[in-house]
Amino acid sequence: MFHMKQCFRQSRGVAMFIIIVGGGKLGRYLCKELIKKEHSLVLVEQDQEIAELIKQKYKIEVVVGDGSRKETLEKAGVEEADLLLAVTRDDQDNMVICQLAERQFNVARTLTTVNTPGNEKLFNWLGVNVAISSASVLTALVDQEDAVKELRDYLFQDQDSMEFVRLNVTESSPVVGKKVKEIEMPLESVLVTILRGEKPILPRGNTVIKTGDLVMALTRHDLKEDLREIFQVIE
Secondary structure, three states: HHHHHOOOEEEOOOOOEEEEOOHHHHHHHHHHHHOOOOEEEEEEEEEHHHHHHHHHHHOOEEEOOOOOOOOHHHOOOOHHHOOEEEOOHHHHHHHHHHHHHHHHHOOOOOEEEEEOOOOHHHHHHHOOOEOOOOOOHHHHHHHHHHHHHHHHHHHHHOOHEEEEEEEOOOOOOOOOOEHHHHOOOOOOOOEEEEEEEEEOOOOOOEEEEOOOEEHHHHHHHHHHHHHHHOOOOOO
């Protein structure tokens, strides 16, 4: 992957090597627009059929797999990526993808869209470079480093209103047996990690909550009690 990236830069000058995670409508839109700008792309998609269609249509490399898993990102060449775009339909997975790219592979820039209104500030508080809800703005930001910094600074303005909350999951909790994506979280609330025994787990959309889990969540101060009620936390 490094050799391909190096040659591409030499022939295109300012082009970047970009990984797109998610082959839905937004992922395909990004492929079309970024190919026009002559960036080098690799797309990650779980569905084999969708992955093959995208590969044939856009003539780019496509990796089949779960983009929220380390081994899938490695296969896509994340260690050499200039930018990663996480555009799956699951905010929790997008958060995990961006955190993996930044913290384990030192990707300089990650961008993501937000499916749940209000989660932009949460994602930026957790370290995602920029999390926004407009596909057209996301495309424009790819080549605008100054705009990215300005938007991130704006989104950080209310970070002091955020708080980490510990949620002990008991046997009677209504979330036991549910997948993370099935839990109706308050707006501007996101699960950050799950401690299961001594094992920390990054909560993805399909992660199932179990009795005895200690869930760490990030939320606004005024939504803390709403979150506790959903998990039926007893003080």
